[in-house]
Amino acid sequence: MSVPLIMFxxxxxxxxxxxxxxxxxxxxxxxxxxxGRSITGWQNGLAVAGDYMSAASFLGISxxxxxxxxxxxxxxxxxxxxxxxxxxxxxxxxxxxxxYTMADLLAYRLKPRPVRALAxxxxxxxxxFYMIAQMVGAGVIIKRLIGLDxxxxxxxxxxxxxxxVVFGGMLATxxxxxxxxxxxxxxxxxxxxxxxxxxxxxxxxxxxxxSKADYAGTAEPKNxxxxxxxxxxxxxxxxxxxxxxxxxLGLVLGTAGLPHILVRFYTVPDAKTARSSVVWAMAIIGLFxxxxxxxxFGAATILKKALITTVDGKPDTNMVAPILAQVLGGELFFAxxxxxxxxxxxxVVAGLTxxxxxxxxxxxxxxxxxxxxxxxxxxxxxxxxxxxxCVGAVSIGIAIYLGPxxxxxxxxxxxxxxxxxxNLPVIVLSVFWKRFNTTGAVCGLSVGLVSSIVLILLSPxxxxxxxxxxxxxxxxxxxxxxxxxxxxxxxxILTARDPEAEAxxxxxxxxxxxxxxxxxxxxx
Amino acid sequence: xxxxxxxxxxxxEAKPAFRSLLARKAKFIVTATIFFLAYYLALPILVGYxxxxxxxxxxxxxxxxxxxALSQFFMAWIVAxxxxxxxxxxxxxxxxxxxxxx
Numbered sequence: 001m002s003v004p005l006i007m008f009x010x011x012x013x014x015x016x017x018x019x020x021x022x023x024x025x026x027x028x029x030x031x032x033x034x035x036g037r038s039i040t041g042w043q044n045g046l047a048v049a050g051d052y053m054s055a056a057s058f059l060g061i062s063x064x065x066x067x068x069x070x071x072x073x074x075x076x077x078x079x080x081x082x083x084x085x086x087x088x089x090x091x092x093x094x095x096x097x098x099x100y101t102m103a104d105l106l107a108y109r110l111k112p113r114p115v116r117a118l119a120x121x122x123x124x125x126x127x128x129f130y131m132i133a134q135m136v137g138a139g140v141i142i143k144r145l146i147g148l149d150x151x152x153x154x155x156x157x158x159x160x161x162x163x164x165v166v167f168g169g170m171l172a173t174x175x176x177x178x179x180x181x182x183x184x185x186x187x188x189x190x191x192x193x194x195x196x197x198x199x200x201x202x203x204x205x206x207x208x209x210x211s212k213a214d215y216a217g218t219a220e221p222k223n224x225x226x227x228x229x230x231x232x233x234x235x236x237x238x239x240x241x242x243x244x245x246x247x248x249l250g251l252v253l254g255t256a257g258l259p260h261i262l263v264r265f266y267t268v269p270d271a272k273t274a275r276s277s278v279v280w281a282m283a284i285i286g287l288f289x290x291x292x293x294x295x296x297f298g299a300a301t302i303l304k305k306a307l308i309t310t311v312d313g314k315p316d317t318n319m320v321a322p323i324l325a326q327v328l329g330g331e332l333f334f335a336x337x338x339x340x341x342x343x344x345x346x347x348v349v350a351g352l353t354x355x356x357x358x359x360x361x362x363x364x365x366x367x368x369x370x371x372x373x374x375x376x377x378x379x380x381x382x383x384x385x386x387x388x389x390c391v392g393a394v395s396i397g398i399a400i401y402l403g404p405x406x407x408x409x410x411x412x413x414x415x416x417x418x419x420x421x422x423n424l425p426v427i428v429l430s431v432f433w434k435r436f437n438t439t440g441a442v443c444g445l446s447v448g449l450v451s452s453i454v455l456i457l458l459s460p461x462x463x464x465x466x467x468x469x470x471x472x473x474x475x476x477x478x479x480x481x482x483x484x485x486x487x488x489x490x491x492x493i494l495t496a497r498d499p500e501a502e503a504x505x506x507x508x509x510x511x512x513x514x515x516x517x518x519x520x521x522x523x524x
Numbered sequence: 525x526x527x528x529x530x531x532x533x534x535x536x537e538a539k540p541a542f543r544s545l546l547a548r549k550a551k552f553i554v555t556a557t558i559f560f561l562a563y564y565l566a567l568p569i570l571v572g573y574x575x576x577x578x579x580x581x582x583x584x585x586x587x588x589x590x591x592x593a594l595s596q597f598f599m600a601w602i603v604a605x606x607x608x609x610x611x612x613x614x615x616x617x618x619x620x621x622x623x624x625x626x
Contacts (some may be wrong), residue, residue, distance in 0.1 A: 070571075077564075080596070137594050211585035231576060241569075244572045248568040278604070286597050512537045513618060514622045
């Protein structure tokens with residue numbers, strides 16, 4: 001047995017123990033969907049950070065910085081700054097006014113059935129795209145690291161995460177995420193330390209080397225600190241700079257609309273803890289993404305190009321971090337980083353499935369189909385477990401069908417675009433605008449959802465490829481986010497005022513800003 | 525625990541203390557949001573459209589582009605720090621507003 005496999009099995013064993021412990025504590029819906037609202041600030045901060053630092057971040061960004069330099073680092077910046085939106089606008093009202101899902105906040109003063117149906121659709125869309133991206137990544141990486149074939153690897157990851165979600169619920173998913181976040185931070189610190197050690201612990205020498213990065217003498221030296229290697233006019237054409245701005249906008253506004261991040265704020269006892277957990281998350285996420293400087297740029301100064309290029313000569317972006325670990329720290333460290341990457345995928349996929357199944361069971365099944373009444377106690381949880389199974393099976397199926405060559409960045413981009421264009425406008429307007437009504441929410445959600453999907457399909461990443469693209473930008477945010485807001489606003493002002501929604505706005509305001517009547521913790 | 529159906533929400537919402545709290549909160553959130561969006565979006569705009577300016581080196585090989593990017597992390601942390609400080613005061617005021625409800 002290989003060392004990465006042993007380390008990975010150790011992680012699996014530990015997380016299964018947690019799942020077993022969580023399953024015994026899972027009594028009732030609040031325990032299953034929201035971990036009994038018993039998670040503390042720093043724990044939730046780690047869990048939020050864990051959900052966010054996906055395989056795409058860890059492996060994808062280090063690869064992107066290694067090959068595209070500064071422009072790759074722009075992702076790192078956006079990923080942290082995005083949390084200000086979460087902190088200022090979303091986390092506290094959501095915790096105070098909602099119960100289990102993002103739609104709870106929207107349905108608070110609007111007509112629940114149409115709003116929940118669409119919000120649930122948007123949640124399932126975002127989660128499924130995100131998840132397929134992770135699954136495909138998982139298949140590719142596991143094949144490289146452990147030698148398992150693509151399809152068995154994807155099925156294995158899918159089944160394991162289903163065990164966490166179906167038996168352990170939110171409590172197990174949260175703890176898996178916390179452990180993984182700690183492992184990931186430890187790995188990133190050690191990797192950064194080894195890069196600095198390579199450059200004799202000198203920042204000056206480090207940046208000197210990055211400014212003429214030559215992949216250990218195997219390529220023409222280039223200054224990776226200079227912007228423009230990915231989005232510059234010379235590389236990406238006249239639309240490149242605007243694409244960069246659009247990307248930034250999508251990142252900064254999309255995070256606050258990602259359902260699997262939002263549901264984490266229901267796992268804490270109150271809004272104050274929700275706030276402190278965002279601050280913890282910002283500290284951890286910021287630290288992590290600053291460190292991408294070292295293992296991203298650093299890789300380009302240390303690794304030979306042949307090590308990080310695929311057989312057909314393309315940059316093997318996902319393997320940069322593990323290979324860097326191998327070169328600097330030997331087989332054992334390679335095994336550790338591989339196991340961390342593996343754990344990351346597993347934990348993020350579990351978090352996504354959890355939020356998708358909670359939304360389907362709570363929003364669609366209970367509230368849209370059954371008008372908010374539960375026929376038998378425990379039915380909602382039962383439906384969520386069945387949904388988790390279906391979502392998992394569908395994602396495994398699609399991931400295997402699409403195969404290892406699908407562009408994972410494309411799928412993640414789609415998830416962020418939908419979150420920013422469909423979810424965020426309606427969240428903001430329903431919390432801050434009295435005149436907002438159900439038609440506005442329906443318009444905002446559907447226009448945001450459809451416009452971001454259509455624009456991505458027409459983009460250079462979409463159906464017609466680079467040459468036939470009808471929309472010049474890879475990131476649709478700069479068009480689809482204003483469209484989402486505009487549709488929500490127009491939908492509201494062009495239709496009749498809704499006296500009930502406006503009357504309930506007073507209630508929402510008091511509840512969102514004082515916490516009066518909010519869901520209380522159930523577990524201890 | 526509060527019984528939500530018995531709470532007179534409109535009455536609480538109409539309290540001058542609550543209205544004043546909300547007005548100050550909204551002012552802070554709007555100002556902070558405009559500030560951080562402007563500060564953040566300045567980065568891709570400058571980097572995208574004025575790359576030559578951003579490539580100027582300021583400390584060894586470190587250029588303006590990297591320093592500005594790094595400053596975004598600190599900007600985010602500082603905004604969060606200030607928000608947490610003022611929000612702690614708001615918590616007390618909010619608790620005062622609803623103290624006769626619990």
